[in-house]
Amino acid sequence: MTTYSQASWTDEDAERYEPLLSEKASERVDIEDSPLPEELTRDSLELPAPAEPELARHYTRLSQMNYGVESGPFPLGSCTMKYNPSFTEDVAALPAAAVHPDRPDRTVQGTLGLSHRLQEYLGRIGGMDAVTLQPPAGAAGEFTGIRIAKAHHRHNDDERSEVVIPDSAHGTNFATAAMAGYDVVELPSGEDGRVDIDALDAAVGEETAALMLTNPNTLGLFERDIERIADIVHDAGGLLYYDGANLNALLGRARPGDMGFDVMHYNVHKTFATPHGGGGPGAGPVGVTEGLAPFLPDPHVRRTDGGYEYYRPDHSIGKVHGYYGNWPVLVKTFAYIARLGDSGLADASAKAVLNANYLAEQVPYEVPFGPFHHEFVASAGEQDAADVAKGMLDHGVHPPTTKWPEIVDEALMTEPTEGESRRSLDQLAAAFEAVHSEDDGTLASAPRRTAAGRIDQVSAARSPRLSWQALDSDD
Amino acid sequence: MSFDVPDDHRYLESHEWVRTDDDTARVGITDFAQDELGDVVFVELPAEGDDLTAGEGFGVVESIKAVSDIYAPVSGTVTAVNEALFDRPELVNEDPFGEGWMLDVTLADESELDDLLGADAYRDRIA
Amino acid sequence: MTSPYAPHTDAETEAMLDAVGVDDIEALFDVPQSVAFDGEFGIPEHGEREVRREAAGLLGRNDDLTEFLGRGHYTHYVPSVVDDLSSRSEFLTSYTQYQPEVAQGFLQALFEYQSMLVELTGLDVANCSMYDEATALGEAATLAQRVRSVSGETILVPDHLREGKREVLANYADGPGLAIESYPMADGQTDVDALAGTIDGDVAMVYAETPTVRGVIEERLADVGALADDHDALFCLGSDPVALALLERPADVGADVVVGDAASLGTGTAYGFGLGMFVTRETYLRQVPGRLVGASEDSEGRRAYTLTLQTREQHIRKERATSNICTNQSWVALRTAIHAAWLGPDGLVDLAEDCVTRPRDLAARFDDVTGVQAPVHDGHHFREFVARTDRPARAVVEDLAAAGYAVHAVGEHLIQVSATEVTAEAEDGLVGAITEVVK
Structure with a gap:
């Protein structure tokens, strides 16, 4: 069993860990003799003013009180926390990549050329005819895709009011549909955890703008009836939207375009190993079939004689990001795909699926649905899944996603990714095993080896203190 | 686990209670409901003078991980709001039928009470 | 080739297949034949050095201007410490802080970032990022629409607004049925008299920027704020952290929401890669889009940090969430905070x-x-x-x-x-x- 203790500093008064920057070195400067008239300036500014050595130590300590993929296993289901190859950082940091977005096309042919290459690669990987790189994250990709669907229906004078979404889908799907002005029709899952065809038939109709589907779904199950599902949606005049969150399960085995999907987003952090940066940035390119290409965001890159240019697609939905999206993340995506190529990408999916299946064999918890692919959802049964997660933290692993999807009781949604070796999967399994045999009282007081102990979520929400100013005003 | 289900209240399937005193009805959520939700961190209620319609949502109660609509057991005009809940939402957990009450409303149609569950029926509902 | 980022030896793969009870990895894919892909992407594999050369070659076609x-x-x-510290893998390769006990470092850094924006704006609540300024403006418009005291359905923007920003706003505004209209600028600044003639009870939000897109510092923002207030509309101000260090505090000119690009600190030129600031008044706390980090206590009774008020967000409230945003720009915010602290x-x-x-x-x-x-x-x-x-x-x-x-x-x-x-x-x-x- 691996023993683990996260670094932690406790302040001498023992009331806090690493002090806030503002508690270390705060300084107020008065704005005087500025080059602006006094009535246009603020009076003063108070901010931390640490010397560089203090600053370096502060953030180094904070980093040590944080856990990343390079710290240990990170089987957070649905989030695909795979290893992020270092070299992609260097590619994104190439000086030639750092250009201003308002440069004329002909002076940034390199940027357009790389973008075009990435559009092509993603199109082939997803089986899509055209791809925009502009959406800055997966959820932004969803929004872009559903806006495209809306523009398509409007263009046909066929305004529709509903988007159909399975109950096991990511919360973003529901929120995206609502943001785009649609009513959400929630589709109950069938007994096998997949789309219930009869329920789908009943839910889909002339108001259906789109069905948003994740395949394999959040239980890791492939929607075997995908062709029938596509027919039902298309026959009703709706579009089929592919949530690319789980594409890491299928590279080289199946493509959304071949399954009948009309529009999809790619989560580049999940499928193409760009680092998640503690919450972002991501990128959410969107692929569409030829018929939807005229609705893509403005601008889109195309080839010209001997070069590349931006153009506005005929019925473009306009822009979804102020410029061209999260460019450095796109460069990392390009680098990863170019490194692996066809066979490497296919192997990544193979190992991701193998790892999930191997780990599922070792865990002491029941896995109610299958056959699954890159992730599985176990049930903590009589244990509280959230407590199981806290217990696992003490074993030097990041826990799975908990209590979701809700169709599994006390869900432990586990996605080891291809990046874990057999040995680290065994370490993970041992952590599951250890927690499985712990009593509720022990688990309720976990974790004990992390930088901080169990954090009181209730008081954080009952009296929100969201800045150091709010802390001061309480004292 | 056994939950408090006072005999002199009437209940909605969705776990709200109503207790009448002359033509005023007091409304809250049940002991079972607060237990299901867990620690309540936020309660959103209508203002005095707002009208409720039986069966329709009038507010929201939130825990850390869940949000629940609260439905009106009866129709009527809000005459009092339990403002203590804004600072101390935990009262809903601690005393759901007492200090954790939510609204007083004037009872517009007494016959609506007949559509609600009695204590025994509600006990069966949560059994 | 096999993925260089999958550690399995052939022997391990065999042993694992045995444990699972299949002969071949392909047997684990439950994909019907009719939709199976048996073609090629036609993407060649490369060594790491080759990819770096390839990308450098492609990008080398950019003119050096x-x-x-x-x-x-x-x-x-951008000082070197920003790259150095933000690139630490515990930051760079971590996820959203859903397990706060192992993510105190990033949570504290984001809490500090939020606090810096509170100081810069004079407002109460900053979220820990939106994608960029344009999408933050879109989110501000939908916030205005949700805030009950505001009845209008028009968003007023300066006629100098960047076309791209206006288009992003239009995409956000379409769902809730908001209309976008312009008010005129005069000599690079808001024409306040013309704005007074344009604004009416149908306006949900007035947007202004300082500095404006023409680089001019607005001189009558308090009048804009008062006009918005008189018409029961929100006043959304666009700016950036460097400008805010010197210019009038948004809170003092009546701003209800401040949006802007904060990546001007911490991230150099990156083809429009941004960091959307979103700061507002406490009154609208429950309507804020995106993630918020709050202070709490741990089991030892010490101050600790956690994502909070998550019931606003998509993973809990689904179609009633304040936004669909999930992945944001946290790491960019970390860089901005380091840069700001370095400057003091x-x-x-x-x-x-x-x-x-x-x-x-x-x-x-x-x-x-x-x-x-x-x-x-x-x-x-x-x-x-x-x-x-x-x-x-x-x-x-x-x-x-x-x-x-x-x-x-x-x-x-x-x-x-x-x-x-x-x-x-x-x-x-x-x-x-x-x-x-x-x-």
Whole structure:
């Protein structure tokens, strides 16, 4: 069993860990003799003013009180926390990549050329005819895709009011549909955890703008009836939207375009190993079939004689990001795909699926649905899944996603990714095993080896203190 | 686990209670409901003078991980709001039928009470 | 090849397949034959060094120009500690802080970032990021629509607004049925009298920017705020952290929401890669989009941090969430916070003052050139200014590019020049080049 203790500093008064920057070195400067008239300036500014050595130590300590993929296993289901190859950082940091977005096309042919290459690669990987790189994250990709669907229906004078979404889908799907002005029709899952065809038939109709589907779904199950599902949606005049969150399960085995999907987003952090940066940035390119290409965001890159240019697609939905999206993340995506190529990408999916299946064999918890692919959802049964997660933290692993999807009781949604070796999967399994045999009282007081102990979520929400100013005003 | 289900209240399937005193009805959520939700961190209620319609949502109660609509057991005009809940939402957990009450409303149609569950029926509902 | 980032040896793969009970990995894919893919992507594999060369070769086709460009995407000198510290893998390769006990470091860094924005704006609540300024503006519009006391359905924006930003806003506004209308600008600033004539009870939100897209510092923001307030509309102000270090506090001019690009600190030129600021009043706390980090206590009774008020967010509230945003720009926010702390208030104010004097001085030098009048606008400038050229602007911009300099063409005879400390040494060259090309 691996023993683990996260670094932690406790302040001498023992009331806090690493002090806030503002508690270390705060300084107020008065704005005087500025080059602006006094009535246009603020009076003063108070901010931390640490010397560089203090600053370096502060953030180094904070980093040590944080856990990343390079710290240990990170089987957070649905989030695909795979290893992020270092070299992609260097590619994104190439000086030639750092250009201003308002440069004329002909002076940034390199940027357009790389973008075009990435559009092509993603199109082939997803089986899509055209791809925009502009959406800055997966959820932004969803929004872009559903806006495209809306523009398509409007263009046909066929305004529709509903988007159909399975109950096991990511919360973003529901929120995206609502943001785009649609009513959400929630589709109950069938007994096998997949789309219930009869329920789908009943839910889909002339108001259906789109069905948003994740395949394999959040239980890791492939929607075997995908062709029938596509027919039902298309026959009703709706579009089929592919949530690319789980594409890491299928590279080289199946493509959304071949399954009948009309529009999809790619989560580049999940499928193409760009680092998640503690919450972002991501990128959410969107692929569409030829018929939807005229609705893509403005601008889109195309080839010209001997070069590349931006153009506005005929019925473009306009822009979804102020410029061209999260460019450095796109460069990392390009680098990863170019490194692996066809066979490497296919192997990544193979190992991701193998790892999930191997780990599922070792865990002491029941896995109610299958056959699954890159992730599985176990049930903590009589244990509280959230407590199981806290217990696992003490074993030097990041826990799975908990209590979701809700169709599994006390869900432990586990996605080891291809990046874990057999040995680290065994370490993970041992952590599951250890927690499985712990009593509720022990688990309720976990974790004990992390930088901080169990954090009181209730008081954080009952009296929100969201800045150091709010802390001061309480004292 | 056994939950408090006072005999002199009437209940909605969705776990709200109503207790009448002359033509005023007091409304809250049940002991079972607060237990299901867990620690309540936020309660959103209508203002005095707002009208409720039986069966329709009038507010929201939130825990850390869940949000629940609260439905009106009866129709009527809000005459009092339990403002203590804004600072101390935990009262809903601690005393759901007492200090954790939510609204007083004037009872517009007494016959609506007949559509609600009695204590025994509600006990069966949560059994 | 096999993925270089999957550690399995062949023997391990075999042993694992045995444990699972299948002979072949392909047997684990439950994909019906009719939709199975048996083709090729046609993407060749490369060694790491080859990819670096390939990308460098592709990007090498970008012309090497000294950029005097701004209009929303700005570059300041980013100190080395920002790259160094933010690249620590515990930050870079971590996820959203759903398990706060192992993520105290990032949570605290985001809490500090939020606090810095609170200080800069004078408002109460900052979220820990949106994608960029344009999407933050879109989110502000939908917030205005959700806030019950605001009844209108029109979003008023300056007619100088960048077209791209307006289009992003339009995409956000369409769902809730909001209309976007413009109010006129006069001499690079809000025409407050014209705004007074335009605004009515149907307006949900008024948006203004300082500095404006023309680089002019707005002088009557308090009047804009009062007009919005009189009409029961929200006042949303666009700015950036450097400008806010010196200019009037948004809270003091009646701003209800502040949006903007905060990546001007912490991230250099990156083709529009941004960091959306979103700061608002406590009144709208429950309507804030995106993630919030709050302080709490742990089981030891010590102060600790956690994501909070998550019931606003998509993973809990689904179609009733305040936004669909999930992945945001946390790591960019970390960089901004490190940069701001490195500068300290003195350094930040100095930088902001430089943003006032530098364009002023450079505009004066432009004005001395025959065939150029600068600045076109009368007011105070921040980072950039507009100049009039006797020759058509397009020709001027092209000829400047040929000489190695990039500036904006913003009208038939108008160019825009953005100048920060990073191009300080190139200013003489630019002035020389403009002197030549306007002849």
